[in-house]
Amino acid sequence: MSVVEQMLTTHPDRRDAGVEEKLRACIEACGACAQACALCADACMSERDAADLLRCVRADLDCADLCETTQRVLCRRTEGEDALVRALVKACAEACRMCGEECERHAPTHEHCWVCAEACRRCESACRELLAAL
């Protein structure tokens, strides 16, 4: 069981199992995507053709920021309001979509972009499934 799952099942205020499962998946996907994007931004800056990858660096930095903040807000279940959660998860899905598309363009030549694009797609999908469940 992941740390997130252990924490959610010991939280004093449980949600219905369906929503909680989407929540867990989205928190974990955000965490992994933030790591992938932070590492992809740095890998791009290390490449010989770094100057051609600055659009990718920028998308990575935005996506990492959005994923971290979304993860933080999703971890707060006490006294929250759905309007903010929905707006933020939508913005996060948009960041993941943009970053995933940009990384995919470089995937044939840079393997880290391929790995990162996968993480972005998984996170975008987890965001959209959570939005549908809320």
Added chain:
Amino acid sequence: MSVVEQMLTTHPDRRDAGVEEKLRACIEACGACAQACALCADACMSERDAADLLRCVRADLDCADLCETTQRVLCRRTEGEDALVRALVKACAEACRMCGEECERHAPTHEHCWVCAEACRRCESACRELLAAL
């Protein structure tokens, strides 16, 4: 001249003066609001009636996170896309509105909530003006 204004005017890629002014105002309002919210969350936790202020703490923490991330993304002007900026600034305005309303409820008894509510309102307004200018 503020640091943000100095930095924006020395950036190699200038924007039209109207948008740049809204951008500067929004970055600065996000920075001040993030500070106010971080300090308000802690001040609430220090109050004797902390247990009654947890909804305010939570709103403060969310709003601080949104403001910091929005500030970061707005600082990136290279190779960005408006769709993400718009979605994020909307989410930030929503966080400021919620936090401002919650803080206002405690403003009569807790002066820090009054100061924080003001910062939230200024930031919400700066976000909406930037959205209108984009």
Added chain:
Amino acid sequence: MSVVEQMLTTHPDRRDAGVEEKLRACIEACGACAQACALCADACMSERDAADLLRCVRADLDCADLCETTQRVLCRRTEGEDALVRALVKACAEACRMCGEECERHAPTHEHCWVCAEACRRCESACRELLAAL
């Protein structure tokens, strides 16, 4: 293979295998600890005795912030300097030690504190092993 491991092995600038393994372990431990602390802070605020857990909430918030920032800096391997990395990883280990000790005090009555204490100890240990390897 975790996303972090996939990203590190596709980074254009590889390190020696021993250091890279400690780096991977530390990045992953920071990510998991940040999630545990964010969730523990919220769970504490949801408890009936929340007013008695504010010291734990505070330790959780600090530890989550330190772990996220350490993770971010560790993800940057291009053009960095060890002096900053060492100072930050030391501060992170200190945050994990403090938060782990505080959570442990509440572990007998609050299971989420027990889970969080474990995550803090693993992260403190990963930080110290990375420091020894640098």
Added chain:
Amino acid sequence: MSVVEQMLTTHPDRRDAGVEEKLRACIEACGACAQACALCADACMSERDAADLLRCVRADLDCADLCETTQRVLCRRTEGEDALVRALVKACAEACRMCGEECERHAPTHEHCWVCAEACRRCESACRELLAAL
């Protein structure tokens, strides 16, 4: 009066005036330095010689992260421990020193690096003064 000053003076748990003044100065310097560094990283990536400025981008990103986290932790005055604050403020001063030195190298050709170097020096100095007062 700045927002930080208004918030500190309405906090239920006041400190002695000397320390509080250093605290206020450090929180504000961290906020301004984080903004300068975020904007400098992006400005560098917008320059024609971006490929020669990647060391500066990296220093900017690290420094922005350290300043934001230090600001957050300094905003928490309830139930904290000085050991962590000291370790973090030291790491932040180190990040500011490194980033200030790197930016200074590019100051003759890039004015944003000159502005950022100034912000880094002010923040390093505010960190060291706070350390001396704690």
